[in-house]
Amino acid sequence: MTLGFKTKTDDGKPTLFPEKVLLCLMSEVLIKIVDWNDIMKDSPYGQMAVGTYAPKLHSIREDIRWKPGVMIDFYTGVRTNNAYRFAPRVSVVSVQKIEIIPEPPKPHSLDHPRIYLKKIDKKTGKEALLCFSVRIDNRYQWENEIKKLAKNDGFDTVDEFFEWFGAGYKGRIIHWTSLKY
Template identity: 30%
Template sequence: MILGFKNAFVPSVADGTKPHSIRKGNRWKVGTSIQFYQNVRQKSMAKIRPDGVAKVVQEITISLPGERYLGPAKQPTIMIDGRLLTPLECQVLACTDGFDDFAQLLRFFRENHGLKFKKPFTGQLVCWTDLRY
């Protein structure tokens, strides 16, 4: 299956420093082949790196403070497979996913995926390495 990346993420996907990607929905399964591309469905579409395989697929929810089902959260949170990540783990995940920090990840998901109060982002963390959170 094709996994498309915005230009900002291409260098880290190509050099292997980005071992996973957060995707909306639930279509990815362990064992699914991955073709890494930039500019998907454009004339400039280009392969970034050799094909891979989804080795780990985890459910992810990114929420802003005050989401009713997370209790009295006073800061943005990430849950992976039902486990609430610590603030340090959120920072590590964001940096490993190609962002400068957790705040930049949150801005990206607000601007590109409609993350806002009472509308968390739900999807999958697709890893092409054995990394697991």
């Protein structure tokens, strides 16, 4: 199945998702050297600055069709004339449910952890305090786990992660490594 990746955010900043996926596949030895040379000879990702960013270990999607064993076709430019397969096929190792839940800003309670973010409203310029909780396979994640989740999904910060997915998100973490939360 096709797993498409944006190369830029809505405001034009490079995501580096393809580079981070390739870095993961290289570091996990999921790409053989022969395959790597074949992939990179005409690739726009051939001049990667390896070591300047962390690998993308999984992807999060709303699509519920992903199952272990399904082959992943990594693409950019899906549904355009510029569609490009940037990595060899690998199989889905595991899938986990994820929920990003908006919460009322209040002190940490004993029932479950929350994460707080300060955001500036682009229209009004006013600062707002946003509060979220994250559940993976029905288990709430602590702040350090959410930071790790964001990094492993290719984001530099938790703010970027929440900006990308937003509150009220339900989906699946598609793993192509043995990592689990």
